[in-house]
Amino acid sequence: MLQILIQGLLLSGLYALIAMGFTLIFSVGRVLNLAYGAYLLIGGYAYFYFSQQLGLPKIAGVMLAGVLGCVLGLLKYQLLVKRVQGVHSAVEIATLILAVVLQSAVVLIFGDSSKILLPIVPGVERVASAAIPYSNLVATIISWAILIGLYFFVRLTHTGRAMQAVSMDAKGAAISGIDANRINMITWGISGTLGAIGGVFFASYTQLYPGMWVAPLIIAVAVVIVGGIGSIIGTLVVAHIVGFMEIIVSSWNPELRGVFTMLLIILVLVLRPRGLFGREEIH
Amino acid sequence: MNLRWYHFAAWGALIAAMLLMPRLVDLGLMGRGTLRTMIQACYLAMFAISWDVLSGRTGYISFGHPFLIGIGAYGTAILSKKFGVPVELSIPLAVLITMIGGLVVLLPALRIKGSYFALVTLAFMELMYQLVQVIRPDLTGGTRGLSGIKTLTRGAENGYMLAVSLMLAVALGCWLLMRTRFGTALWALGQNEEAVSGSGLSTIRLKAMAFLVSAFVAGLAGAFLVHYNGSLAPRAMFDINSVFTIIVAALIGGAGTILGPVLGAFFLTFLLEWLRPFLPGAERFLVYGAVALVLYMYQPKGIYAIIEGGLKRLWGRA
DSSP: OHHHHHHHHHHHHHHHHHHHHHHHHHHHHOOOOTTHHHHHHHHHHHHIIIIIISOOOHHHHHHHHHHHHHHHHHHHIIIIIHHHTTOHHHHHHHHHHHHHHHHHHHHHHHOSSOBOOOOSSOOEEEETTEEEEHHHHHHHHHHHHHHHHHHHHHHHSHHHHHHHHHHHOHHHHHHTTOOHHHHHHHHHHHHHHHHHHHHHHHHHHSOBOTTTTHHHHHHHHHHHHHHOTTOHHHHHHHHHHHHHHHHHHHHHOGGGTTHHHHHHHHHHHHHOTTOSSOOOOOO | OOOOHHHHHHHHHHHHHHHHHHHHHHTTSSOHHHHHHHHHHHHHHHHHHHHIIIIIHHOOOOSOHHHHHHHHHHHHHHHHHHSOOOHHHHHHHHHHHHHHHHHHHHHHHTTOOTHHHHHHHHHHHHHHHHHHHHSOHHHHOTTTOEEOOOOSOOHHHHHHHHHHHHHHHHHHHHHHHHTSHHHHHHHHHHHOHHHHHHTTOOHHHHHHHHHHHHHHHHHHHHHHHHHHHSEEOHHHHTOHHHHHHHHHHHHHHOTTOSHHHHHHHHHHHHHHHHHTTTOOSTTHHHHHHHHHHHHHHHOTTOHHHHHHHHHHHHHHHO
C-alpha cells in the first residue's frame, strides 16, 4: 500500500512535469506539437552525451539539456510552425515528420540500442519496505518546484498574464497591445526547456532509447486533454490520476499498464471534449 | 461523373503500363528486386488511398490508420491460421470486421474534430497495440506476432500482378466514387461542415460513408498484405513510423486526389530503396523525413500539384 502511494507520487510528479510543457504550447498557440516528444528524446540524449560521455558535472548536463531544448523549441517555432500557422493539420503533420526526423538523427549519432543512464543522485532510501531511489525523489521535488514556479509565473507576472491572454483570445490580446509573436517565442522556449528536462528525468526513470518519446507524448497529451486546456491545476490533478492508475494497474497486471490511460483519453474526449477542468472555447 | 475521353486514355495507359512491368524483367531491363519493391509500393499506395479518402478530403486527420489495417490483417490471419477458415472466406470476413472497426472510429468523429480527433485515433492505435499482446495471446501470438500464414502467391511476378491489380482496382474505384456527388460532398465537408449540413445533407451519413470506404480499403489491403508477407508483428504494425509513412505518402503525392497518394507511395518506397546502400538502418528515415518535410513546406499540395502546374505551363506556352 505504502509502496503504491510512494511510487504513484513519484511517477505522477514526473508526468506532471512532462505534461506542463505540452499544455503551455497547446493553450497558447492552439498547436498540437507532436514533436514535443522529440524534446524529451533530445533532452535525454543531451544529458547522456554531456554528463556520461564528456564527463561534465551532472547538474551541468541537466542545464545544457535544458538549453538545447530551449534552442530547439525556438528554432522549431521560427522555421516551421510560424510558416504553416493557422492550418492545424499542417502543423500537426509537419511536427510529426520533424519528430521522426529527429528520432532518426539520434539513431544515426548514438545507434539503435538502448543506453542506461547512471542515476542523477545515487543511493536508495527505504521507507517501510518501499525502496525510493534518490534520483526519483529529486526528480519529483524538482518537478514540483518547477510546477509551482510556473504557476506563479503564469498568474502573477506580466508576461505570464500575457500568455494567458493570448491563449484565451488572440485578437483581444493583440488589441491590448500584446505582441503575440514575442509571447509565442517565450512559450516555445519554456516548453522546449521543460520537455528536455522532463526527458532527462524520464530517461533515468525508464531507459534511454530512440523510440522512448512516443509513450510519454501520449501520456502528456492524455493529461492535458483530460485535464482541460489551459488549466495548470487540471494538468496537475490528472497527472496524478494517470500516474496512480498506472502504478495500481501495473501492481495488479503489468501488461495492462497503458491500456487504462488510452481508454481514459478516448472516453473523456468522446464524452466531454473540453476536459474535466477546461473552460469553454471562445471562437 | 463528367468523364472525358482523356480520362479513359490516361487510365488505360496507366493500367497497361503497370501490368506490363513484369515484361521488363523478362527483357532484362529491370531486376526482380525492383518488382518486390513495387509490391511494397502498391500496398503502401492502397493504405495511402484509404487515408486520403478519410482524412485528405474531410479534414478528419487520422493518426491511427494502422488500427484499421491491423484489424484486417489480424482478422484474416487469425481466422485462416487458428480456425482453418479458407482464405476465400477469411479475407471478406476480415474486411467486414474492419468496416465495423471503422464505425468504432466514427463514434468520436461525431462529436470532436481537428486535433482532438487526431489524438483519439492515435490512442486507438496504441490501445490496439497493447491489447493485442495481452488479450488471448494464444490467438494473436502476443508480442511475437504470427508467422506461417498461408501465402496466396509464389514468386515476385505473381505477387506483383496480384498487388498491382488490387491497387489499380482500388484506385479506379475510389477515383470514380470521388467524382460522384458523394465525393464532392466529402470535399465540401472538409471545407465547411456547417455549410454542408446547412445545404440539407446529413453530415453523419457522409462521414459514416467515408469511414466505411476508408476502412474497406484499409482492411482489404491489410488482409492481402498479410497473405503476401506470411507473417505479422505487432511492433511493426502499430508503429508511429508506419503512420508516418502512410500520411507522408498521401501528402507528398497530393492529398485529396487519388493518383497523388499512388505517386507518393511509389516515390517514397523507391527513395527508401535507393537510400539502402548508403544508410542501412533506421537512419534512412532522416533523409526520407527531411525530403518529405522540405517538399511539404514547399508545396503542401504535393507532387500531383507540381506536375499539374508544370503541365499547365507547357500547355499554355505551346
